[in-house]
Amino acid sequence: MPETTPSTAHQFETLSQQRDADIAGMWIFLATEVMFFGGLIMCYTFARYSYPQVFEAASHRLYVGYGGTNTAILLCSSFTMALAVRAAQMGDRKWLLRLLMATIGLGLAFLTVKGFEYHTDYVEHLVPRLDFRWEGGESPHAELFFWLYFTLTGLHALHVTIGICVLGTMAILAGRGRIGEIPVEIAGLYWHFVDIVWVFLFPLLYLVGHRS
């Protein structure tokens, strides 16, 4: 931002050293996140490999409409986020604020759609343990699918929520003209990561087997 001159923290020699360190730190953090989600996706792979038929049947009970809409929403939000980073780099405070708000709005839209979807799942008795009914065979294995579905999408939704809070903080700071380009860029990295996780979750959970 033109009105702020970011200062170098005492442990750094130069601003560019600080910038490099901050961005590299975020990349390392994202590596830990990959391992975090990776562990659960490994569990999913194991279970799906063990019970392919029932996983296919269970996957068909999810609504591709909800999942597809959310995929589109998140991809758009990544686009607005990328533009926001660009605006921050150009020092365009007005557009930075607008684009951050747009990203936050899309994030909230994602959570809203997800909420409606969870509600539909509940109405259709697909919530494990709480209210689970399964007509086809191998009911426990189907329950396992939905356990994985809720855990994976739940953790992802938690990450979206954290992302929205981070972007909200950025927007407030940007509104007061007190933000440099680096925090926006770092928040952007995180947001894109959350988006990419969904890009993996959507086919894994919604698109099992052939759909007619």
Next chain:
Amino acid sequence: MNPVLDTPASTAPQEGEPPENYLTEHTVISWLLTTDHKRIGILYLLSILVYFAIAAVAAAMMRIELLWPDGRLVLPETYNKLFTIHGVLMVWFFLIPSIPAVLGNFVIPLMIGARDVAFPKLNLLSWYLFMFGGVLVVYSVIVGGVDTGWTFYTPYSTTYANPNVVTMVAGVFVAGFGSILTGLNFIITIHKMRAPGLTWFRLPLFIWSMYSTSLILVLATPVLAITLLAITVERIWGIGIFDPNLGGDPVLFQHMFWFYSHPAVYIMILPGMGVVSELITCFSRKKIFGYNFIAFSSIAIAVVGFMVWGHHMFVSSQSIYAGMVFSILSFIVAVPSAIKVFNWTATLYKGSVSFETPMLYALGFIGLFTIGGLTGLFLAALAVDVHLHDTYFVVAHFHYIMVGGMVMGFMGGLHYWWPKITGRMYPEMAGRVAALVTFVGFNLTFFPLFLLGYLGQPRRYHSYPPEFQVFHVLSTAGASILGVGYLMPLIYLLWSLRHGKKAPANPWGATGLEWQTPSPPPRDNFETIPEVNGEPYDYPPLEQRTVEPI
């Protein structure tokens, strides 16, 4: 006195008004809100001492219980809880933070000529997460304890557990995020904060080992986190991926747990190796032999260490072919460790070896680690493991690595950097005696366990056939000697804080940037950031060597 450096050694005034240093400010709040890596290192030191004490008491009670074949001190259930407390606290709240979070925090920025770590606030957050996790674990012990063992194997930790397992698992989970952030901080610090001229191959080997350790911390710990999250969900809601009733698999838990916990074993030895590399070269007054090999062997251990977890599961339902692959990989991971041992011994050759306390610990490390490592190869052999699996042989093996290796390394490093940390010398003779007592006590405690395991006694039982009693009595006797070996440093190190001789900037005549700044260092470590233009460990060649008075 150091040819490596351009900047002259800062000569701190040793008489009159003591110079300002990082310890000058005395308020409690200045400690609790500090972002100084040196102070955070000390916060970790004090906290791990508390956890060590609790876990040591648990160990002492187990050793007393095992004096009699029928176990007369505590109930069988209590015995199970004791070894769980001992394992959880010693692994996650003592060993894993010991060298990295205490010594690493203190010396990494000093060694690389930086004013602090890259993210000082994150560093403080790590400590708070660590403490919060520790409090949760201690709380779960107070309200009744957990009897799963530190491994939390399902279904012990899910179907058959008491509710405290959730609190304890939550504690480990939270503390895990602390170690992830520490690892992240170290990686970025080592990448981005090195002083001008300090290229990768001029770094002290301790930095290489801490870098490898940090790689494991950031890549393995998240898998533990997700695994613990899954068993918590399973414990609370009675549904999860590890439950065979749903088509889940308890062995999946073992895979995921050991995917973290075997690399974690290397978190508990690589830092010790790093310290020993520093000590051996310093007290041999000789350039380290095979710098590149030691540096790359650390990375190799970190990488290959990720691919050997299955050797914990040779007698589970794991396929025999998987077992063979894991067995071969486990043999391969021993190679870089052996390279280090050979290089250390080669460094001693024609060195001007002196036997100060840190060196005694380092030499103890080499001996005990070698025994621990070689017995690890016995266990990596598929057929032998069928006989030795889950016996005291395993217990002896990993204690030789973790206690004989890491704790010796930690004690050695603590004595070595004590003058830098506190500005005081510890009493040398008391230190040497304590190192020897520790060595003797350790061997007496754990060597009989190899024999017990070979004769077939399974671990984790509070009672045993009477013919094994003599080994257990030997082991308990050794444990009391070991206890003395640990109490002695506690006493004389505390004594030295007030009465120890004032330490000069470089009491050991060592190379390395951390010795170029006063003891204790000023708040910002260096008055001017030093510049490095030479090789590491540049001790003079034999003919020019003079024995410096200590």
